[in-house]
Amino acid sequence: MLMGRTFSVPERMRMFWKQYVKEMAQLGINSIGIVLLISFFIGAVICIQMKMNIESPWMPRWVAGYTTREIMLLEFSSSIMCLILAGKVGSNIASELGTMRVTQQIDALEIMGVNSACYLILPKILGLLTIMPILVIFSSAMGIVGAYGTAYIGHIMPPDDLTVGLQHDFVPWFLWMSIIKSQFFAFIISSVPSYYGYTVEGGSVNVGKASTNAVVSSSVLILFSDVFLTQLLS
């Protein structure tokens, strides 16, 4: 029912557009920093782990680079990154809407004749769906930069070996797969916390509980859907 109200025609397209751009900035642009930071270090760590623990005389020299790329592209930049964003963005959404509910701001919107679900939730969903592919691409790219960091700064392996591995047997579909999965996860991250926040009753304690439940539920749904989507898209 809430999603039914959410996916309605906005009262004023100008105001909807303003909210949409604002949400893209707040949920997406403001997450770029943490996405880049985590992706850089995870890319570096994966490369080190692969080089130190998998490589043997029988393994080709491109293994570390190849596995770093595949792990970043196939799972980290979509699924794991979205799990991290479920915590950051999901709790933000749930606590914002929950606070608006308990301070009667949502009632104020309803009294004015505004469809509060459409005005508040739809820009969040569409904003995150729009910006998520960019975050995925940034994450993958920064993971690779992190791997290069271990080669050039940490001297874990020759950069040429890393380059050979990164270029070895690249399947473009994996990038699309990553983006498609992230879209489903973006919908989960924006809609589930919105539900929890929008339907809060009581006071600040319940807002906190809603925020926690939103993150847990989103994370579990992301993990479940990851299994199905990976099977479906592979």
Place this chain on the structure above:
Amino acid sequence: MIEVRNLYKSFEDKEVLKNISTVFEDGITNLIIGQSGSGKTVLMKNLVGLLEPTSGQVLYDGRDFVGMSKQEKVQMRREMGMIFQSAALFDSLTVIENVMFPLDMFSSMTFRERQHRAQECLERVNLTEDAHRKYPGEISGGMQKRVAIARAIVLQPKYLFCDEPNSGLDPKTSLVIDDLLHSITHEYKMTTIINTHDMNSVMGIGENILFIHEGQKEWQGVSADIMQSTNQRLTDFIFASDLLKEMRQAVVKT
């Protein structure tokens, strides 16, 4: 004018409002008073459509609000303004953006016209330009209530609802808010309904007072009648303190 006919409201097994029938006239400040938990806020929520009555009618100038379709109710709401107990200003918008919000959503004015109208309303509630660019968290409670009033009247509503507008305010600021609501009601000829248990408001601006006790209409009249009223529940509620009891006895004797 708002007419309520035989309104009942229950939550599961608990009957909160029982057979409320009354008329709220336009151009005057109508007050709903009663103890905490008597059903004042539930009544107000039924009037504005935040709750659906279990049975009964709410008529806005003869139009049955309860029986309206969703779309008709949305249109009807644009004739309403509401001031909440907590002001309910939008945290992410500045003072002037809060007041412009209804205009942004529903009017066809240009940006300059909307800004001008919002500034007019803020001047009407005596908020200086210094406050216009501040966020709700940066202004005092009294100022927040005045911004809420400005936002409620910006579309020139026919009906104004106030849920405990003086809650959390000091006595002097409460008087300012009361005077503002009273003067705006007469100026714009609105039907204003105020939920309150502030006795200063009751005696100061109560032109039509509805007293609710345990979900039922117990008494209705004007503030001048309160002193002489023989309704025990009303007098126990209004003159709860010993000081006020003595004052009433002194007035009645004279």
